[in-house]
Amino acid sequence: MSDKFLAIVNPAAGGGRSAKLAGAELARLKEKGLRVDAIASMAPGHAALLAHEAYEQGYRRFLAAGGDGTAHEIINGIFSREGHTERIQLGFLPMGTGNSFLRDFTDKGSEASIEALLAGRTRRVDLIRLQHTGGVIYSFNLVSVGFTADVAALTNRIFKPFGHLGYLLGVFVGLVQLKRRPFKLRCEGDPAWDQRRCLFLTFNNSKYTGGTMRIAPDADPCDGYIEYVRWGPIGRLGLLKMLPRLYDGTHTKHPLAETRRVKHVEFALDAPVDVMVDGEVVTVDAKALDILPEAMDVYV
Numbered sequence: 001m002s003d004k005f006l007a008i009v010n011p012a013a014g015g016g017r018s019a020k021l022a023g024a025e026l027a028r029l030k031e032k033g034l035r036v037d038a039i040a041s042m043a044p045g046h047a048a049l050l051a052h053e054a055y056e057q058g059y060r061r062f063l064a065a066g067g068d069g070t071a072h073e074i075i076n077g078i079f080s081r082e083g084h085t086e087r088i089q090l091g092f093l094p095m096g097t098g099n100s101f102l103r104d105f106t107d108k109g110s111e112a113s114i115e116a117l118l119a120g121r122t123r124r125v126d127l128i129r130l131q132h133t134g135g136v137i138y139s140f141n142l143v144s145v146g147f148t149a150d151v152a153a154l155t156n157r158i159f160k161p162f163g164h165l166g167y168l169l170g171v172f173v174g175l176v177q178l179k180r181r182p183f184k185l186r187c188e189g190d191p192a193w194d195q196r197r198c199l200f201l202t203f204n205n206s207k208y209t210g211g212t213m214r215i216a217p218d219a220d221p222c223d224g225y226i227e228y229v230r231w232g233p234i235g236r237l238g239l240l241k242m243l244p245r246l247y248d249g250t251h252t253k254h255p256l257a258e259t260r261r262v263k264h265v266e267f268a269l270d271a272p273v274d275v276m277v278d279g280e281v282v283t284v285d286a287k288a289l290d291i292l293p294e295a296m297d298v299y300v
Contacts, residue, residue, distance in 0.1 A: 005091065005117075006059045007038040008047045008074055010066030015161055018095035022065045025093050025110065032118050036063065041070070051077030060086060063117075065093040068100055068141060072278040075127065075296070079138045091117045091299035100208040100279070101141045104221055105300040116299040124294035125221045128205050130277065132284035141278040142209055142216070143289060145183050146200030147231075147239075149276040150174050155210075156281060167210040175240060180233035183273070187228065188264040199231040199239065199256075203265065203289050207249070209279070217249025218259060224293035225261040232256035265289040 007026055011019035026038055037059075041047040051062060051074040062078075064071035071092065078088055092102055092113045099109065105123075106112035116122070128139040144152075151167070151174040158173075159166030182195045202209075204216035204227040219227035234242065234256050245251040252259050265288065272285040 001060060001086075002058045003061070004035040004037050004059065005061040005063050006051075006054045007036050007063035007065050007093070008050050008054075008070060009038060009040045010047060010064075010070040011040055013066030013070060013095050018066050021095055022093065025065070025095075025114070029114065029117065034117060038065075041066075041073070045073065047073035048077030048080075051075075052081055055081060055084070055088070061089045061091070063091045063093055066095055068279050071101065071140065072280060075140055076138050079127070079295075080136060087297060089122060089297040089299065100211055101206050101221070102300065103208045103212070104206045104219075113299065120299075122297040122299050123222060125296060125298045126205055126224060127292040127295040128203060128226060129290045129292055130275070130284075130286060131288045131290075132286050134284060137277055137282065137284075138292075139205060139277050140221070141206050142202055142204040142276070144200060144202040144209070144215075144276040145273055145286075146181070146198055147174055147178070148200045148202055148209070148215070149274045149281060150177065150179065151210075152276040152279060153274055153281045156279075167213075171243065175236055178236055178239070184268040184270075186266045186268075187260070187262045193268060197233045199234050201231075202229045203227075203262075204229060205291075213246050214249035215246065216259070217252060222294075223261075224291060225263060226265070226289060226291050228260050228262050228265070230258045232258075263291050 009022045047070050055078050062074050064074050094109050130137045151170040154173050155167050155170035159169045180197050182197050184193050184195050186193045204219040206221045207214050207219045209215045216227040216229050267286045272283050274283050
């Protein structure tokens, strides 16, 4: 087993910012005594393959040099591996557009990450496991359906080069195309299926999404629970008035909002739907969500 870190660099993260900054950041870590190997991902999905192969080769310490999408791929490349049994450690060199997950722990970005890496300071964090008809996806940030997934799809497809502004542009286009629909589900202990129409449902491991939106202000990535946020079928004008409250978390006080802590969720959907997982959008036939407590160690 290697005691080195493998840094997987996504040169496209942050609109190409990662390609310009990663080399200097990695050199800085090496100068401070950290043993690091580095490799660049070349296309979507490549970081997952690199992480999978690196685990096979004995690496257990990883660095995500990019955004949340890079970390998401690394985690899935390892946890989707059959026979994955040994704990991994994950550090961040945040250079992407959102970098939502780290905001639960610090607002100092890469400086705080480097400090944690050099000090060897980690915390055990949970993961969410999404089971669907085609397999399993792991999430360290959130899983969401409805308006939030619609906005993420728009942002990734059209507005991603605009950074945080791009997400806001996606929100306003989403308002024009607003859909309020049911997603049939049942949480553990519920006697009946919930088939109420809604604006969105989010299942959160951490507080933030879209960089600075506090979509689940009470979420804790270390508590062994999924923070479930449901917002009912609010209208366009009401949603427009409420948008600023998505950034400070007070939207959960709205009469149409509900929050609860859960460990297991079942779905009975009529067809595959767009699901946002850690900022990326996939179209799947979702079957169940579970929390995996203390699944990995994160340098924070």
